[in-house]
Amino acid sequence: MSVVTLKINDIDVAAEAGKTVLDAAREAGIRIPTLCHLDGVSDVGACRLCLIEIKGIPKLLPACVTEVSEGMEVTTHTPQLDEYRRMTVEMLFSEGNHVCAVCVANENCELQDVAIEVGMDHSRFTYRFPERGVDISHPQFGIDHNRCILCTRCVRVCDEIEGAHVWDVAGRGAAAKVVTGLNQPWGDVEACTACGKCVDACPTGSIFRKGSTASELDRDRGKLEFLVKAREENQWTR
Amino acid sequence: MERAELLEQATVAKQAQKRIRIHCCTSTGCQASQSLDVKKQLDNAIKTHNLGDTVEAVGVGCMGFCGQGPMVEIEDADSPAEKKHYQKVTPEQAESIIGSLNGSGEADAIEGDPNHPFFSRQLLIVREHSGRIDPERIDEYLAVGGYQALHHAIYEMSPADVVQEITQSGLRGRGGAGYPTGLKWATVAKMPPGQKYIICNADEGDPGAFMDRSVLESDPHRILEGMAIAGYAVGATQGYIYVRAEYPLAITRLQKAIQQAKRKHCLGAQIFDSPVDFTIEIRVGAGAFVCGEETALIASVEGGRGNPRPRPPYPAVSGLHGCPTLINNVETLGNISPIIRNGAEWFAGIGTERSKGTKIFSLTGKIRNNGLIEVPMGITLREIVEEMGGGVPGANNVKAIQTGGPSGGCIPDRELDTPVDYDSLRELGSMMGSGGMVVMDDDTSMVQVAQFYMEFCRGETCGKCIPCRAGTVQMYQLLTKLLDEKATKRDLDRLKELCGMVQATSLCGLGQTAPNPVLSTLHYFEQEYLDLLQPDPITVAAANRG
Numbered sequence: 099m100s101v102v103t104l105k106i107n108d109i110d111v112a113a114e115a116g117k118t119v120l121d122a123a124r125e126a127g128i129r130i131p132t133l134c135h136l137d138g139v140s141d142v143g144a145c146r147l148c149l150i151e152i153k154g155i156p157k158l159l160p161a162c163v164t165e166v167s168e169g170m171e172v173t174t175h176t177p178q179l180d181e182y183r184r185m186t187v188e189m190l191f192s193e194g195n196h197v198c199a200v201c202v203a204n205e206n207c208e209l210q211d212v213a214i215e216v217g218m219d220h221s222r223f224t225y226r227f228p229e230r231g232v233d234i235s236h237p238q239f240g241i242d243h244n245r246c247i248l249c250t251r252c253v254r255v256c257d258e259i260e261g262a263h264v265w266d267v268a269g270r271g272a273a274a275k276v277v278t279g280l281n282q283p284w285g286d287v288e289a290c291t292a293c294g295k296c297v298d299a300c301p302t303g304s305i306f307r308k309g310s311t312a313s314e315l316d317r318d319r320g321k322l323e324f325l326v327k328a329r330e331e332n333q334w335t336r
Numbered sequence: 337m338e339r340a341e342l343l344e345q346a347t348v349a350k351q352a353q354k355r356i357r358i359h360c361c362t363s364t365g366c367q368a369s370q371s372l373d374v375k376k377q378l379d380n381a382i383k384t385h386n387l388g389d390t391v392e393a394v395g396v397g398c399m400g401f402c403g404q405g406p407m408v409e410i411e412d413a414d415s416p417a418e419k420k421h422y423q424k425v426t427p428e429q430a431e432s433i434i435g436s437l438n439g440s441g442e443a444d445a446i447e448g449d450p451n452h453p454f455f456s457r458q459l460l461i462v463r464e465h466s467g468r469i470d471p472e473r474i475d476e477y478l479a480v481g482g483y484q485a486l487h488h489a490i491y492e493m494s495p496a497d498v499v500q501e502i503t504q505s506g507l508r509g510r511g512g513a514g515y516p517t518g519l520k521w522a523t524v525a526k527m528p529p530g531q532k533y534i535i536c537n538a539d540e541g542d543p544g545a546f547m548d549r550s551v552l553e554s555d556p557h558r559i560l561e562g563m564a565i566a567g568y569a570v571g572a573t574q575g576y577i578y579v580r581a582e583y584p585l586a587i588t589r590l591q592k593a594i595q596q597a598k599r600k601h602c603l604g605a606q607i608f609d610s611p612v613d614f615t616i617e618i619r620v621g622a623g624a625f626v627c628g629e630e631t632a633l634i635a636s637v638e639g640g641r642g643n644p645r646p647r648p649p650y651p652a653v654s655g656l657h658g659c660p661t662l663i664n665n666v667e668t669l670g671n672i673s674p675i676i677r678n679g680a681e682w683f684a685g686i687g688t689e690r691s692k693g694t695k696i697f698s699l700t701g702k703i704r705n706n707g708l709i710e711v712p713m714g715i716t717l718r719e720i721v722e723e724m725g726g727g728v729p730g731a732n733n734v735k736a737i738q739t740g741g742p743s744g745g746c747i748p749d750r751e752l753d754t755p756v757d758y759d760s761l762r763e764l765g766s767m768m769g770s771g772g773m774v775v776m777d778d779d780t781s782m783v784q785v786a787q788f789y790m791e792f793c794r795g796e797t798c799g800k801c802i803p804c805r806a807g808t809v810q811m812y813q814l815l816t817k818l819l820d821e822k823a824t825k826r827d828l829d830r831l832k833e834l835c836g837m838v839q840a841t842s843l844c845g846l847g848q849t850a851p852n853p854v855l856s857t858l859h860y861f862e863q864e865y866l867d868l869l870q871p872d873p874i875t876v877a878a879a880n881r882g
Contacts, residue, residue, distance in 0.1 A: 143646040144800050146841045158840055163646045185837050189806035222830065223810050248799065267641060267799070270624065272809050274799030 104170040113166045120148055120161040123174060130174050131183060131212050133190075133301055134249040135162045139258050145249060147183055147212065150174050158182075180216065187213050188221040193272070195227060195244035196302075203303030209247060228272070235285030238292055238308055243275055245304040252276060252296035252305055264290045337601060337608040342478075342487055345600075349475035354392040356437065358382075359409040359467060360425075362395035363402075363553045364585050365546075370427060371406035377430030378408070385434050394476075397554020399467035401454060402707035408433060408445070409467070421448035453723040454705045459686065459712045461694050462670035466554035471589050474596035477557040483602045485673035489565050490610050493676075498569035499525050502672070504680035506692035511537060511628070511665035512740060512769040513845075514691070514758035520662060523652040524570040527660035532572035534563050535656065535663045537633060538579035538586070541625040542741025543792055545772030547696040548666040550708055552579065552586035555670070556593035557602075560616055562669030564603060565676060567614040570662055575616040578633055580623040590618055625742070625796035628770075629844045630655075630663050632798065643800050644844035665770065667696055687713030691757035695768065701738075701775035702728045711756070718752040721775055732777040736860070740769030742789045742796075743849035745856025746782060765856040767849075782861040783868060787815040789853035797846060804847030807838035811854065818865065824872040828865060832858070 100115045106123050113122035118141070123130050134145040143160040150161045153171035161174070173179075190196075190209065198204045213219075230243035253265040253276060264287055268277045279287035296305050320336075328334050360375040378393035399407045404423035410433075411419050422433060422445040432444035460466070469476035477483070489498050503518025524532060536559060540548040552559060563575045579587055594616055597603040605613045619637050626632045627642040630651050636642040637656055655661025671693060675683045687693050691713040697720070700706045704726030711720060721727065721734055728734055736746040745766035747754065754760050758768050776785065794808040814831045817823040835851035835858075842848045858865060 142800070143843060144802075146801050146803055146843065149841055160646060160843075182837050182841050185833075186802050186841065189802055189810065193802075193806040193809070223806075224813055226809065247802075248805070250800075267643075269799065270626075271794055271797045271799050271805055274805065 102166055102168040102170075104166055104168070104172060106172045107174055115166070117166055118162055119150060119159075119164045119166055119170075119172055122166050123161060123172070128174055129215075130161050131215050132162060133208060133212060133247060134251065136251045136255070136299055139251065139254040139299075142250060142254070145247075146186055147216075149179060149182065151176060151179065183216045184218050187216050187218045188223055190247050191218070192221045192223040192225045193228070194247065195230065197244075201245060201303040202306045203245075203300075207303060208301035226272070230275070233278070233284050234308065235283035236290070236292070236308075237285065239284065239294065239297055239305060240308055241276070241278075241284060241305050242303065245302045246276060247302060247304070248274060248276065249301055250276070251299040251301065255295045255299040260291060260293050260295050262289050262291055262293075265296060337487070339484075339487055339491065342484060342608070345475075346478045346481060346484070349479035352475065353413075353479065354390055355413045356387075356391040357411045357413075358391065358393045358433070359396040359399070359407075359411065360393055361397070361399050361405060361407045361467060363398040363550060364583075365398065365402040366405035366407060367585070369405050369424075371425075373427040374406050374408065374425050374430055377427040378434060381431045381434035384431075385438065385440075387434065387437065391434070391437060394470050395472070396468060397466045397471045398463075398550040398708060400458070400463070400708040400710075401448070401705065403705060404446075404448065404707075407448075407467075409450075410437070411468075419450050421450045422446060423448045452705075454707075454709070454726070457715070457719065457724050458710050459694050460710050461674050461683075461686075462551060462558070462667055462696060463554070463708070463710045464674070465558070466551070469555065471554055471556055472592050474557060474593065474600060474602075477555070478600075481677070482557050482673075483561055483597075483600075485676035486561050486564050486568075486602065487608055489568055489676050490608060490612050495525060495569045495571060498565060498676070501680045502569070502675060505671075505675045505683040506680075506687075506690075507668065507671055507675065507683065508691065508758060509665060510667035510671070510695065510770065512743065512767060514768060517664065517668055520652060520664070521566065521569055523650075524572070524660045524662040527653065529571055531574075531657070531659045532570060533656045533659055533661040534566050534570070534572045534575040535633065535637065535661060536563055536575065536577040536666060536669055537628060537630075537663055538577055538583070538666045539621050539624075539628045539633060540583075540666070540770060541580065541623070541628055541796070542743075542770055542772040543789075544698060544700045544738075544774045545741060545770055546698045547708060547771045549583050549586050550698075551666050551670055551696070552583065553589055556586075556590045557597060558673060559590075559666055559669050560593055560597055560603060562664075562672035563616060564607065564614045565672050566662055566664065566669065568612050570660075572662065573613045573615065575614060576619050576637055576656075577616060578619045578621055578627070578637055580621045580627075582623050587618060587620060594618070624798070625792070626798045626844070626846050629846060632844065633663065634661065641798075643798050644846075646843060667771070688755060688757045690759055695756065695771060697739075697771045697773040699725050699773050699775070701773075702732070702734075702777040702780070703775040704729050713757045714755045716753050716755050717747065720756070720773070721752065725775065728775065728777045730777075732779060734775060735778050735780055736776045736782065736785075738766075738774040738776065738785065738853070739772065740767035740852070741772045742792050743767060743845065743852055744769045744772075745852045746776070746785060746860060747856075748860040765852070765859055767852075781819075782857040782864050783815060783818055786854045786857045787812065787819060790815055790850070793846065793850040797850070801841075801843040801847060803838045803841040804843065804850065807834055807842070807847070808850055810834055811838070811851065815854070818868045821868055821870060823868065824870050826872060828869060
């Protein structure tokens with residue numbers, strides 16, 4: 099193993115050669131916001147939140163796919179970078195239908211966390227209110243496309259770890275969406291092993307496990323009455 | 337195969353040609369105006385006039401003057417300098433054109449002037465045989481010296497010599513960005529031996545551009561030859577032509593050309609009985625602008641979704657199936673065989689100091705003579721638009737020229753004396769691009785132009801990265817708001833901010849250059865934006881209160 103030394107935000111950092119700037123920064127305790135990065139699967143550089151400045155390179159580079167090199171001088175936070183990150187998050191909020199109050203992932207959501215981290219309290223962009231659907235055809239899981247940010251973590255997890263490749267992306271531009279199987283209802287996709295890795299990978303409440311929302315609670319009001327009767331009258335059948 | 341044998345084949349092919357050749361354009365543009373019927377009637381008339389011994393009608397590729405098609409040209413081997421051009425020929429006129437050959441009456445067709453600046457100012461390198469040979473017959477290509485450059489490269493030059501020759505010629509990528517071709521070749525050539533690939537990028541998708549389509553339709557063997565030379569130079573044995581499905585004629589002709597070339601041992605295993613192998617396959621793309629981007633194109637050839645990925649690694653290091661891959665544009669590859677044939681010095685003598693050779697443009701928009709032109713680098717925009725193009729029809733004047741498609745920008749009329757080369761165009765906030773050149777007149781609203789290109793980008797972004805996916809939507813929205821006369825100064829500021837952000841943060845070239853049409857129109861025609869602005873309601877309310 100060879101080690102290189104570099105500077106991140108003027109702090110000297112030693113990192114294993116071949117590691118990414120994101121890894122090196124995290125190891126050194128420097129946080130760079132990300133959404134599409136997920137430890138354990140490949141990186142795609144899609145969310146553009148981890149863009150950093152490297153001395154001598156005019157372009158901004160994504161920390162998640164940029165390898166460390168000897169003598170590299172990295173800056174992770176500048177007013178410009180912070181502004182770009184804020185704009186990116188604002189655009190994410192304005193392109194989907196993110197209504198935290200009715201979301202299963204409320205307060206346990208990476209999009210929310212990133213919004214707080216970059217200091218986004220409102221979006222200056224016009225909300226698009228796109229017409230997107232919800233697919234609950236799968237017996238155990240559901241996907242709400244309104245909350246999807248197209249980070250493609252589900253696609254990569256399913257392909258690279260489970261090996262089922264149930265998920266993929268279809269459509270272009272604003273019409274791009276994740277699909278299951280050959281754009282079939284999720285419940286009809288035979289390749290799905292119901293492993294639930296996509297649920298674990300999803301940063302928002304887009305892919306969820308059924309039965310975890312309040313509205314899905316099945317209350318058995320008759321149970322109390324039955325118990326009282328059972329104890330008092332020793333009648334244990336309903 | 338000995339060189340003599342190839343030369344003999346060329347001579348035989350040449351001798352098989354009749355003295356008088358009537359070239360009839362059968363490219364997509366002219367076919368759309370019945371040129372196939374014209375060709376049929378020409379054939380019939382040759383029969384009825386019993387001229388079959390000396391005259392033949394040849395279906396050829398594009399002659400360039402597409403706005404005046406179908407084009408018919410008469411070339412007499414006894415007096416090759418005296419060509420006759422007929423424009424907008426109808427099938428009915430074919431009879432009189434053939435009749436005029438033996439003096440029985442005048443041709444009843446519009447005769448064009450072959451010495452018109454539209455033709456005389458051109459310098460044909462890539463398009464030298466375009467409109468003069470039948471693209472569907474390899475004999476015609478051999479008759480004009482085809483595949484001799486490949487033969488020469490394989491037998492007389494080492495791969496390193498070929499790379500060196502291309503480097504010294506100063507050729508730069510014609511896809512738009514202008515990366516030095518020799519350097520690209522050298523990088524792939526330097527990669528360790530093993531599986532390498534050559535890809536011809538024929539995914540032309542700029543609005544208003546049809547150069548690559550025309551080159552493929554008119555002279556497909558030239559591209560195959562260029563690819564084979566590239567394969568020999570960098571050590572690749574497999575090539576792919578990535579062409580969009582919207583170009584069915586180009587695909588058909590390429591398929592024919594590949595078969596014919598294989599049969600003549602100009603392609604395939606052991607080319608010309610040498611140890612060099614090179615196979616070419618066609619990959620048909622569904623037609624996505626983003627697939628013109630190298631990494632997205634590779635993903636598409638691999639059978640995946642045409643999404644770009646971050647670079648590095650560059651395709652020269654890790655491309656198709658992870659192997660070193662050389663990707664060149666159609667026009668770039670079209671320059672290869674002439675460079676090998678005539679030498680790097682000859683090529684380097686054409687053009688400007690940093691932009692060598694010629695460039696093909698598809699001249700369209702508000703202009704009298706529209707069509708394809710191949711001009712030496714360094715020619716001014718004014719010469720192209722006013723002399724060759726004949727200026728704007730009617731009483732209007734040129735307002736701007738859009739070059740570089742959705743990645744380029746608008747150049748105002750006051751900059752018309754700018755020489756056409758990579759660097760000057762970039763300095764003006766535009767770019768060479770693949771070669772679309774759209775002329776706009778006084779009546780054109782530049783904000784609308786910006787909106788049009790943004791609409792294009794909004795629809796063509798793959799949607800992988802957020803700045804491009806959502807940013808283009810927001811920019812389009814703001815431009816529409818401006819045009820609806822509902823926008824205030826804040827909206828304009830937001831638009832400018834977005835341009836900067838999308839440019840700086842997008843993943844690939846599509847997003848990084850998408851704001852260019854907005855930025856360049858803002859730079860040169862800001863007043864048009866300002867004229868659309870409405871008073872800010874908050875400021876107005878404050879003033880009323882105050």
